[in-house]
Amino acid sequence: MNLAYRLFARTPAIVIDLLLAALALSDGLLSYWRTSDTDTIYTIVAAAALLLRRRVPYLALALTLPSLFFGASNVAAIIALYTVAALCSSRIGIVVSAVVVFCGNTSFWAESLSFAEAVPDIIYSLMVAAGPTALGLLGRTHTELARRVSELSILRDQERERIGDEVRAAERVQLAREMHDVVSHQVSLISVQAGALQVRSSDASVKDASLTIRRLASRTLEELRQMVLVLRGPSDDGVSLTPQPTVADIDDLVANCGLDVTAQIDLPDELSPALQRTLYRAVQEGLTNVRKHAPGAHTTVTGTVEGKVITLLVRNSAPTLPALDLPSARHGLLGLAERAAIHGGSALANPTPDGGFELVVTIAT
Template sequence: MRAWRHSGSRWPAVAADAGLVAVAAADLWFNHLPVEAWWDHVVLAVGVLALMLRRRHPLAVFAATLPMPLLMGQSAASLIALFTVACATRNRWLLTGCALVYALFSITTWWGDGSLRFDSSWLVWGAYALAPAGAAVFLGQLVQTKRELSRRLEEISEVREHEQALAAQKVLAQERAHLAREMHDVVSHQVSLIAVRAGALQVSTREPIAQDAADTIQTLAARTLDELRHMVGVLRAGGGGEVGLAPQPTLAGLGELVRGAGVEAELHTGPLPDLSPPVQRAIYRTVQEALTNARKHAPGAAVRVRVAEEDGAVLAEVMNTPPTRAVVPLPSAKHGLIGLEQRAELLRGTFEAAPTADGGWRVALRVPSN
């Protein structure tokens, strides 16, 4: 009921008004004094039906219900109208005047002969008449205060949420700036040193294998520096301005990726349908991560990359043989594989990474082709 009442629909208000009209009609049916003139019945009926307009014209509806106390004494319709006026205004003089007028009319009976007659104990009855009128006024003021407090609380909650969002953005901006400084001062410096030393090794050595390895290291280091510069720019922007995004990888770049992987790798691709950019990025990143892991954990191994369509899905498979040289222990948190698995789940696909029977390793991504 509470959710229905606060849903923004007009039906809760219409249902409430219809219920109040029913209450006023029942009060009129059981408690009105006997009247003979037909217009008295019309006045009473108009007073009850006027409650349907109490939200738009509260004061006019109260005035329309005032003849009812003259004809029947205490009137539920007039008290409901007085309550509505109290919900709509804080003018104390107006509310006091409405309560007094209602009390006066409720202790004054109007008979069909056109004369007004006061009861002998009208002062006592006046006190009794003021009690329900005062209750209606105080209840209406209480409801109005509750509504205002609710609006204030909503405003305070919105302001607090806005302040929390600003604080979170400030902390995030500080963290991004810190990461940008660390990447620029530490990682970029070390990668630059690797590129310089690789270039020096390429010039100083005469062995073709060493020259080829030095060229691969220098190429990868230069590419890594470009990506680091872009990432530093994005982090320093902090989301506050437009930053040119680097071109996203596609399947067209797989050949260059495999050739520059620094390992003995072969690429086999079959006929492929038109794939969406997210699927192409997922395949590219899977192959990239698998080649990186093969270079780190299986030195000297041969790598076979296969991308093809099978049974309505696209399969990207990277398999490497066992290492032929001693493995140099390198730090790894396996975040790359976790990220690939999450990519596969977002694309409604599957991801596998497990050792093979001959001691190698297999990484496979299978995603729907449409």
């Protein structure tokens, strides 16, 4: 039954209407031998009226009534009555249509029938009128229920999405609070201590290192403030990480990283903001890893374009000092690989034969 219903639902409406019109026409023409030419015309008009039943149900029913009352076919009227019940919302109109079809099928009001003849005739006429009406109302109820279920499903999905947005917003606020209260506080202390060390120390190298630490801490604080704004703001309010780092900022990043770095960056400035931000973060991540894992190493940073492929290389030699004992979850390289993948590229980190390390990021423009 479900298969038959699905096949019926997928059949074009015009095909169904043509089949019903053919059925109504056949009902009248099968009794052609005992009908007049006028009855045949009534049958043809009634069958043709079924092609209008979806757009003007009442008119279609009215055109079938001559065949019902005076002709030899009642199938067209039954189909038209079903259509009225299924498509029209007026209860009065549906009841009147059913009564008219009932009157057209029964003969007790036009002929002198005995009680034994009238009862079966009335019962038959009631079935002919009530059956299509009930089926039409049932079909309309089914359609309405399906529409309501579809609306409820959409509302449920919207509610689920809204709850998810609220949960994510609460998590962003919590994360912003932790960043502001914990991370920003500690970075501020680093900046203050570096400033104090710069003032108190008489060693030039210590002063330079303190200055570098203070600059890095100040920049980190600024980026943290921007991230807190993004996390606290709604996802659609237009808040963004401003100012966004670009390729032009890589030179300043290298100059203030506090490492022995040789840089040769030859990248165009007309790249998309997202791509420039990815390249900047790649250099930043590479220098951070050198600072953590290869103190004292010489680092080279190169950025070139060949055809439509950008290659960014951050390579360091073997470390000359013990590595710093700093916490690391290796999320930086993972996030960098995800950033590169968004632009159709890749990020690979591998050791070099001389005991160093290299980070290679390739992106297609």
